Amino acid sequence: MEKDQLDELEVDITRCMHCGACVGSCPVNAICLNEVVLEFNDDCTLCKRCIKVCPVGAITLVEED
Numbered sequence: 001m002e003k004d005q006l007d008e009l010e011v012d013i014t015r016c017m018h019c020g021a022c023v024g025s026c027p028v029n030a031i032c033l034n035e036v037v038l039e040f041n042d043d044c045t046l047c048k049r050c051i052k053v054c055p056v057g058a059i060t061l062v063e064e065d
Contacts, residue, residue, distance in 0.1 A: 007046055007061060007062065007063050007064060008040075008061075008062050008064075009040050009044065009046070009050070009051070009059055009060070009061060009062070010059070010060050010061075010062045011037070011038045011058055011059055012058045012059075012060070013036075013037060013038070013058075015056045015057065015058035016038055016056070016058040016059075017055070017056055017058075018033060018035070018038075019055065020033055021050075021053045021054060021055060022038070022049075022050035022053060022054055022059060024053075025049040025050055025052075025053045026044075026047075026049065026050060027045075027047065027049065028043045028044070028045060029043065030042075030043040030044035030045070031044075031050060038058075038059075046061065048061060
């Protein structure tokens with residue numbers, strides 16, 4: 001899947017448990033997890049693996065027209 005510049009991943013910080021499952025699932029190491037926030041860098045390819053492994057559904061893909 002080619003990354004669309006308008007699409008992005010969004011994290012619901014009220015749901016994120018900071019378990020790190022998403023970090024381990026990322027094939028390009030594009031996720032940084034710290035004590036407060038989960039961030040995706042420009043290497044993210046929107047493969048959606050992090051969405052699939054998140055046990056609480058805190059990560060979603062925001063598709064913009």
